[in-house]
Amino acid sequence: MKKWEENIRKVTPYVPGEQPKRRDVVKLNTNENPYPPSPRVAKALRQISTESMRKYPDPEARMLVEAIAEMETSPRSGSAAERGCLSEDAACGTAAMENLTPEQIFVGVGSDDVLAMIFLTFFNSEKPVLFPDITYSFYDVWADMLRIPYERQPLNEAFEIVGRDYYKENGGVIFPNPNAPTGALLGLDVIEDIIRHNQDVIVVVDEAYIDFGGVSCVGLLEKYDNLIVVKTFSKSRSMAGMRIGYAVAGKELIGYLNDVKYSFNSYTMNQTAILLGTAAARDNEYFEETRRKIIATREKAKLELAKLGFSFQDSQANFLFVTHKSVPAAELFAALKEEGIYVRYFDRPRIDNYLRITIGTDEEMERLYAFLRTYPGIR
Ligand SMILES: *Cc1c(COP(=O)(O)O)cnc(C)c1O
Numbered sequence: 178m179k180k181w182e183e184n185i186r187k188v189t190p191y192v193p194g195e196q197p198k199r200r201d202v203v204k205l206n207t208n209e210n211p212y213p214p215s216p217r218v219a220k221a222l223r224q225i226s227t228e229s230m231r232k233y234p235d236p237e238a239r240m241l242v243e244a245i246a247e248m249e250t251s252p253r254s255g256s257a258a259e260r261g262c263l264s265e266d267a268a269c270g271t272a273a274m275e276n277l278t279p280e281q282i283f284v285g286v287g288s289d290d291v292l293a294m295i296f297l298t299f300f301n302s303e304k305p306v307l308f309p310d311i312t313y314s315f316y317d318v319w320a321d322m323l324r325i326p327y328e329r330q331p332l333n334e335a336f337e338i339v340g341r342d343y344y345k346e347n348g349g350v351i352f353p354n355p356n357a358p359t360g361a362l363l364g365l366d367v368i369e370d371i372i373r374h375n376q377d378v379i380v381v382v383d384e385a386y387i388d389f390g391g392v393s394c395v396g397l398l399e400k401y402d403n404l405i406v407v408k409t410f411s412k413s414r415s416m417a418g419m420r421i422g423y424a425v426a427g428k429e430l431i432g433y434l435n436d437v438k439y440s441f442n443s444y445t446m447n448q449t450a451i452l453l454g455t456a457a458a459r460d461n462e463y464f465e466e467t468r469r470k471i472i473a474t475r476e477k478a479k480l481e482l483a484k485l486g487f488s489f490q491d492s493q494a495n496f497l498f499v500t501h502k503s504v505p506a507a508e509l510f511a512a513l514k515e516e517g518i519y520v521r522y523f524d525r526p527r528i529d530n531y532l533r534i535t536i537g538t539d540e541e542m543e544r545l546y547a548f549l550r551t552y553p554g555i556r
Pocket residue numbers: 208286287288289290313353357383385408409410411417420421422
């Protein structure tokens with residue numbers, strides 16, 4: 178070993194899902210939206226000049242921040258089913274925060290950037306940060322890289338987060354809702370219970386998939402100043418390639434996040450992302466239309482896959498986490514890939530017999546079912 182190797186920060190990096198070079202792939206492996214971004218994004222793109230690239234972008238990304246504040250404030254319309262709610266509860270899916278100001282929004286290069294900043298800014302205790310054992314596999318990577326102690330809380334046998342597990346002393350709490358890769362949604366009552374038991378630390382709810390059937394917990398910001406809600410344009414707004422994510426919290430916490438950001442890189446958001454993200458945030462109608470289509474395709478997928486002998490939790494995300502009664506997941510993963518149908522397989526304890534299947538278009542899902550119907554041992 179060379180002497181200089183002693184002082185290297187050695188990390189085991191996060192491994193993102195594969196982005197195949199082939200174009201004919203049915204890509205159901207990274208939870209991207211199968212529909213293009215809003216037509217307003219295409220229009221805004223045509224209007225961008227190279228002159229805007231000569232100058233530094235607005236370090237506050239004020240235009241985007243204001244559009245997001247407005248978007249988070251406008252309540253969703255339509256019937257409960259149209260809002261993606263399973264219950265007839267009149268408030269379900271309408272969740273919006275009244276009087277949300279731009280000072281309560283922090284934007285970053287995808288929510289991964291926002292989450293990394295959150296770990297750096299708020300998780301500085303000697304006590305462990307708590308998150309589920311089966312969850313977004315980036316959390317432990319950031320904690321390891323930043324040398325933050327953490328403790329995984331096992332999901333129960335049904336793969337559900339157990340609120341009580343988060344009552345113990347800790348240095349912070351983070352979990353996705355719906356959880357990934359299970360798709361299981363926690364009710365606002367359970368989330369509020371976890372926050373109520375953790376008022377001396379920061380609680381982060383990662384809502385990457387909330388638009389596919391859950392109710393956002395942003396409304397709880399009225400009551401709790403230690404809550405941070407993180408969202409992204411990557412999934413429900415079809416803009417994974419543009420890298421836009423954001424946090425909603427009280428202005429005090431957002432201020433601390435901005436202090437860290439400005440100590441790192443003032444210009445995280447490029448000019449094009451600011452302009453196109455703003456256009457997407459302003460098109461609520463298109464957003465509603467595409468998320469409803471994905472919800473409908475997902476509900477159909479639940480029926481089809483159950484008929485084919487798969488079981489899964491009741492996902493409220495844009496993916497299903499499935500296991501088959503007789504065909505091993507690893508085998509099926511390889512066979513699907515051979516066929517040009519990419520899904521995600523995690524070779525990890527407790528979930529190594531599961532596949533995570535992103536909800537694509539109806540046509541893409543039909544190709545999946547057609548292959549599965551003929552696969553030996555499926556039925
Ligand atoms: C996809 C995802 C993210 C990050 O998405 P970005 O593209 O970085 O915005 C964050 N959390 C969870 C749980 C995700 O699945």
